[in-house]
Amino acid sequence: xxxxxxxxxxxxxxxxxxxxGFGWPLPGPVLGMLFxxxxxxxxxxxRTKVPEFGRALDGTGKGLLAHLSLLFIPASVGxxxxxxxxxxxxxxxxxxxxxxxxxxxxxxxxxFVVVSRLSGSSMEDNGEVPSRD
Amino acid sequence: xxxxxxxxxxxxxxxxLLWLVVTLSAYAIADRISQAFKRHPLCNPVLIxxxxxxxxxxxxxxxxxxxxxxxxxxxxLLGPAxxxxxxxxxxxxxxxxxxxxxxxxxxxxxxxxAIVSAVAVAQMFGMPNSVLISLAPKSVTAPxxxxxxxxxxxxxxxxxxxxxxxxxxxxxxxxxxxxSLRMKDWRARGFAVGLASHGIGTARAFQVxxxxxxFAGIAMGLNALVTALLLPFVLKLLLD
Numbered sequence: 001x002x003x004x005x006x007x008x009x010x011x012x013x014x015x016x017x018x019x020x021g022f023g024w025p026l027p028g029p030v031l032g033m034l035f036x037x038x039x040x041x042x043x044x045x046x047r048t049k050v051p052e053f054g055r056a057l058d059g060t061g062k063g064l065l066a067h068l069s070l071l072f073i074p075a076s077v078g079x080x081x082x083x084x085x086x087x088x089x090x091x092x093x094x095x096x097x098x099x100x101x102x103x104x105x106x107x108x109x110x111x112f113v114v115v116s117r118l119s120g121s122s123m124e125d126n127g128e129v130p131s132r133d
Numbered sequence: 134x135x136x137x138x139x140x141x142x143x144x145x146x147x148x149x150l151l152w153l154v155v156t157l158s159a160y161a162i163a164d165r166i167s168q169a170f171k172r173h174p175l176c177n178p179v180l181i182x183x184x185x186x187x188x189x190x191x192x193x194x195x196x197x198x199x200x201x202x203x204x205x206x207x208x209x210l211l212g213p214a215x216x217x218x219x220x221x222x223x224x225x226x227x228x229x230x231x232x233x234x235x236x237x238x239x240x241x242x243x244x245x246x247a248i249v250s251a252v253a254v255a256q257m258f259g260m261p262n263s264v265l266i267s268l269a270p271k272s273v274t275a276p277x278x279x280x281x282x283x284x285x286x287x288x289x290x291x292x293x294x295x296x297x298x299x300x301x302x303x304x305x306x307x308x309x310x311x312x313s314l315r316m317k318d319w320r321a322r323g324f325a326v327g328l329a330s331h332g333i334g335t336a337r338a339f340q341v342x343x344x345x346x347x348f349a350g351i352a353m354g355l356n357a358l359v360t361a362l363l364l365p366f367v368l369k370l371l372l373d
Contacts, residue, residue: 008213015216026361027276029215030354036219061217064210065346068336069178070160071211074204075275076183076297078290080190081197085264085291092258096268097295100251101302104272104329105310108243108352112321116235122318 004060011035146195152203159185172340174305179333183297211332215274218335218350225347232320232348239321240352243328244359245367247272252371262372267291269368270360271299274331277357281364296331303330304337319345327352 015032018024024031043054079086086093116122145151163181170176190200201208222229229236248269255268266287270278278296279289307326316322319342326334327349335353339346 005213008216011219012212012216026358027215027274029212030274030357032212032216033219033222033354036216037223040219040223058220061220064214064217065221065339067160067164068214068332068339069164070157070182071207071214072179072297072300072333072336073156073160073182073186074201074208075211075293076179076301077186077190077200077204078197079183079294079297080187082291082294085288086294089258089260089264092255092260093264093268093295093298095258096251096254097271097299097302098306099254100247100271101299101329102306102310103250104243104247105303105307105325106314107246108239108325108328109311109314109316109321111242112235112239112324113316113318115238116232116318116321119234121231121235 001056001060004054004057007039007054007057008032008036008061008064011039146193147199149203149206152195152200153206154203155186155189155200156182156204156207159189174308174337177301177305177337179304179336180301215332215354218347218354221343221347222351225344228320228344229347229351235321236324236348236351236355239324240328240355240359243325243352244272244356244363247329247356248360248364248367249371252368256371263287264291265372266368268295269364271295272329272331272356273360274353274357277361281361285365285368297333300330300333303334307334307337308341320348323348324352328356331356 012029012032014035015030016028019026019028019031039054040057043057046053113122159182160178163178163185166181167173167176167178186200189195190197251268251271252265255265260268263286266285267282267289269285269287270281270292273281273296275293275296278292282292283289303326307322307330311322311325323335323338323342323345326338326345330337331353335346335349338349
């Protein structure tokens with residue numbers, strides 16, 4: 001687990017160094033994700049010789065992702081610092097956020113499904129949608 | 134309070150330990166509540182936990198910077214968690230590569246929609262430009278969104294809050310909305326919520342379906358890039 005965590009943090013560090021070094025508008029962790037992706041691709045070829053190589057990584061990574069919601073709490077509590085602006089423009093901001101999020105969800109999902117059908121990569125028959133999940 | 138309990142409180146309230154425990158407990162309780170209601174969209178664990186922590190801070194008159202001293206250890210893990218998105222992405226690489234065309238088209242269309250719809254509605258309410266700029270990157274993951282706002286002369290801390298609220302709104306809306314639209318493609322559902330509601334939407338998608346979560350994570354990463362590139366131009370057209 002420590003080795004896996006070190007590897008993940010190393011990818012993030014590499015991402016930060018590259019993003020800041022080149023002044024790219026991309027966050028370091030997103031670039032780090034690409035570096036980890038490269039590592040995972042390499043891991044498959046190494047594994048044919050050393051089957052144990054990097055085995056704990058999947059467990060550590062999924063452990064982090066299982067509680068992704070937790071990680072947003074500290075930053076989100078920051079809302080208490082700006083209640084004044086929210087009070088001033090509260091109604092307009094609420095309407096703008098709700099309408100925009102709704103429209104974005106619908107436009108994105110419809111675009112994805114339509115283009116997916118047109119390009120012949122449709123997957124709609126896979127998996128079922130439970131009535132409430 | 135007696136002198137002794139008071140000095141204990143003064144000591145504890147200044148150490149990271151107390152606020153770390155408060156954050157983790159709030160989440161653990163919120164997650165149980167969410168589970169008890171079978172992950173009903175309205176029982177959003179982020180929303181429940183944030184409201185409970187905010188109440189604790191209000192009751193104890195604790196300032197946000199003091200709270201964050203403890204909570205920053207949890208906050209730090211956001212970076213490694215983003216990196217870890219590579220793991221489900223790699224597992225689903227075949228489906229992802231097959232979906233590259235719909236993903237790219239939906240990315241550009243969705244990204245522009247997210248910016249234009251938010252700014253257009255806010256303009257109808259006659260909001261000042263500084264608020265409009267801070268609102269425009271609301272669908273992007275917080276570190277990128279705040280950076281965009283700062284570069285354009287908005288208020289990054291307002292952006293952070295609007296981003297959080299967008300995340301919660303999207304993760305509450307997505308399941309009932311997609312079911313009522315009869316969308317059965319988990320890739321499309323996940324991609325939409327990741328694009329519209331970044332990491333908080335991605336967290337919701339992972340709760341519902343791991344393929345949806347994977348696509349949400351991809352959408353979040355790509356939308357951060359596309360919005361950073363497009364937003365200055367789109368905003369110029371909207372505000373002039």
